[in-house]
Amino acid sequence: MKLITVKNEQELSELTGELLIGWMLSKQTRFNLSITAGTTPEGVYRYLAPKIEKSRAFRHVHYYNFDEIPSTDPAFIGITMRDLNKLYFNPAKIDASQIHHLTSENYAEHDERLKQDGGLDAILLGIGQDSHYCGNLPGATQFEDQTVKVQATGALRTRISGHFDSPDLVPDHWVTMGPRSIMAARKLVLIALGSQKAEAIWHLVKGPVDSKYPASILKLHPDLTVIADEQAMKEVQ
Template sequence: MKIITVNNKQELNELTGEMLIGLMLSKQNRINIAITAGSTPKGVYSYMAPRIRNNDAFNNVHYYNFDEIPSTDSNFIGITMRDLEDMYLNPAQIATSRFHHLNGDNYKEQDEKIKSIGGLDAILLGIGKDSHYCGNLPGTTKFEDETVKVNAKGELKKKISGHFENQSLVPDYWITMGPRSIMAAKKLILIATGSEKAEAIWHLVKGPVDNQYPASILKLHPDLTVIADKKAMKEVNK
């Protein structure tokens, strides 16, 4: 595990953006990258988009979402896809043929599909204050799971209801690449900012592997880079 502590969000955005751009330029053949939605990567995508847009050097890059919250409205593309389009895919003018949408219809084929195109070269991950990553929340997936459908009822349904203004659209499941699928990627880059992530980062960096803290499994990956600001690293650095 490589740990990089930055002073602020701007440093994180630029460092992460340059790391991803460098990876995208590292091969002339196909590059496969899974990217995250959420609030943390917004600045990363703002940094990357104008550098990617209209640049033929990046036409070999294919993108994947690693989780999706659908809707009871079949015409709605999904929370993750909507956010990725707004934050990165549209500003960077990524061709639709180069974004591969994981959803409730194709998730059972996801892992074999990724293997067939050479695997994921990298995944950009965030981390929740409860130590979740992707859609792997505490108590929802097992470490040996590949891409799965997670039933969302009761408290789990409440967790995703905040993504919807109209509560009648809240689904009773979400889709996520499980721990086994994530660990199969060649490189993992995890980013975190803010003191609310400090406990989760401590469990990732210093704690034991524990299914109560889902992201703790990521420390076993052979090529994990953690980029976090000082506030997120405060427990680790005590």
């Protein structure tokens, strides 16, 4: 595990962006990348988008979302893809042929599709205050899971309800790449900002592997880079 402490969001965004650019350009053949939505990577995408848009050197990069909260409205694409379109795909003018959408309809074939495509070269991850990553929340998935459908009941349903304007719109499930699928990627980079992430970072870096803290499993990956600001890293300095 590589730990990189930065001073602020701008430094995190630029460093992570340059790291991803370097990885993308390390191959001339197809490069498969899975990226995260959420607030932490917003600066990363602002940094990346104009560089990717202006260069033909990244046409070999293919993108995969690693989770999706579907909509009960058939005209709505899904929470994750909606956010990725807004944050990155549209500003960077990524061609539709380079984007591969994980959905409720194709999740059972997702791991085989990735295998046929050559596997994921890298994943950009965030981490939640509760140590969740992707759709792997405490109590939602098991460490041995590949890509799965998670039933959104009780507290899990409440967790995703904030994405919707009405309780009637909240779906009864979401889909996510499970721990086994994430660990199969060649490289992982995880980013975090703020003191509210400090406990989750401690469990990732210092704590034992424990299903109560889903991201703790990531410490076993052979090529994990953690980039976080001083506040997020304060418990592991």
